[in-house]
Amino acid sequence: MNCSRLRILSLVLPISSLLTAQTFIDPTVERVNQANITVGDRVMVAPFVTLLAGPTLQTSIVIGNGSNLQEDVTIDARGGKVEIGSSVEIGHGATVKSGARIGMTGVCPAGPAFCGTFVGFQAEIADGAIVEKDTLVFGFARLGPGVTLPAGRKTLPGVNILTNSQAMSPTHTAPMTEADRLFIQAVISINLVHTLGYPALEATDPSNVQGINYDPGIVSPCPCLPTIGGEITRVPSFRNRIVGDVRMTDKLATLDEVMGDKISLRADEGKPLVIEEIEEMGSRTLVHTFVGTKLELGKHGTYGRRSIVHSAPDFDPAAPDFNLTKTGRNFQLGAQAVFFQSQAGDDVKIGRRSFVILSKVPDGTVIPPGTIVIDGVIVGSVDW
Numbered sequence: 001m002n003c004s005r006l007r008i009l010s011l012v013l014p015i016s017s018l019l020t021a022q023t024f025i026d027p028t029v030e031r032v033n034q035a036n037i038t039v040g041d042r043v044m045v046a047p048f049v050t051l052l053a054g055p056t057l058q059t060s061i062v063i064g065n066g067s068n069l070q071e072d073v074t075i076d077a078r079g080g081k082v083e084i085g086s087s088v089e090i091g092h093g094a095t096v097k098s099g100a101r102i103g104m105t106g107v108c109p110a111g112p113a114f115c116g117t118f119v120g121f122q123a124e125i126a127d128g129a130i131v132e133k134d135t136l137v138f139g140f141a142r143l144g145p146g147v148t149l150p151a152g153r154k155t156l157p158g159v160n161i162l163t164n165s166q167a168m169s170p171t172h173t174a175p176m177t178e179a180d181r182l183f184i185q186a187v188i189s190i191n192l193v194h195t196l197g198y199p200a201l202e203a204t205d206p207s208n209v210q211g212i213n214y215d216p217g218i219v220s221p222c223p224c225l226p227t228i229g230g231e232i233t234r235v236p237s238f239r240n241r242i243v244g245d246v247r248m249t250d251k252l253a254t255l256d257e258v259m260g261d262k263i264s265l266r267a268d269e270g271k272p273l274v275i276e277e278i279e280e281m282g283s284r285t286l287v288h289t290f291v292g293t294k295l296e297l298g299k300h301g302t303y304g305r306r307s308i309v310h311s312a313p314d315f316d317p318a319a320p321d322f323n324l325t326k327t328g329r330n331f332q333l334g335a336q337a338v339f340f341q342s343q344a345g346d347d348v349k350i351g352r353r354s355f356v357i358l359s360k361v362p363d364g365t366v367i368p369p370g371t372i373v374i375d376g377v378i379v380g381s382v383d384w
Contacts, residue, residue, distance in 0.1 A: 241264045348361050
């Protein structure tokens with residue numbers, strides 16, 4: 001991951017704040033065999049996560065302190081216990097399968113003050129795989145059954161790592177950098193802030209963390225409500241989560257028609273999230289703004305099932321300005337595709353399971369399915 005380009009803000013919380021933080025599990029989270037699911041302190045489990053434990057301790061799920069599971073994550077332990085350690089980020093759409101262990105083993109480097117573990121967008125950790133501490137699994141990467149990603153390594157995007165030799169090969173992985181570690185620290189720290197805000201909202205009124213509703217107002221400028229069709233709106237009964245300063249052109253009745261289920265639109269960190277008329281938004285779509293950034297989706301956008309649009313900051317004055325993630329008219333994002341910290345012109349089509357990062361995509365561009373684009377250049381494909 002080109003984190004020197006991303007220049008992600010490193011946010012370190014004061015110890016006094018962490019002592020008052022609480023674990024928050026969004027009410028939309030599906031939990032099977034809940035008695036065999038153990039969640040530590042200061043954990044954030046975002047909307048529409050699926051936790052599938054089995055009926056015994058040998059098929060349980062354990063999540064350590066200060067970790068975070070983002071939207072549409074699936075943890076399936078029905079074939080064997082899944083253990084997730086402390087300070088682990090499981091990113092949007094990722095899947096962790098039976099017997100996997102993440103952030104439980106491995107030696108942290110001597111220098112950095114922070115040692116975390118990151119599993120990226122739409123990645124998969126297969127049965128019995130091990131992701132050690134101080135690692136980063138890039139978006140759309142897969143760690144095959146029984147494979148170990150050792151401490152100090154990060155995968156390349158889209159790779160399918162099937163052997164331990166590949167997990168050390170420069171064709172599949174690279175050494176972790178200090179920029180990578182700062183990126184992981186920033187993401188985990190922001191989600192620790194959410195373990196302050198969302199429990200407070202829920203304690204005031206449980207309906208505050210349902211449907212169309214407030215954001216906590218700790219990371220974002222205010223505890224705002226969304227604006228739907230020009231009207232400030234709060235509808236806890238709505239089937240999808242629309243949180244914070246989300247400004248949507250469509251009226252609520254139209255959204256009810258064009259949106260699928262289990263969709264999460266979150267402006268609880270960055271600046272306003274602006275979404276103009278939607279043609280169609282598939283189930284489990286995610287749109288999320290990161291701290292210090294703005295996100296604007298143009299008119300007549302189409303978003304496939306489990307697609308992701310996400311902003312992130314870039315404070316490098318010598319680099320293109322990607323603090324604004326933006327799409328033009330008639331933008332089409334295929335199922336499970338990710339559009340991250342990028343900008344697209346009009347009539348852009350991005351194929352299924354493609355990954356676009358740090359790119360300015362010209363009008364009329366068609367990106368084939370399974371394509372990885374970084375800095376406007378095709379660098380590979382999703383290999384599984």
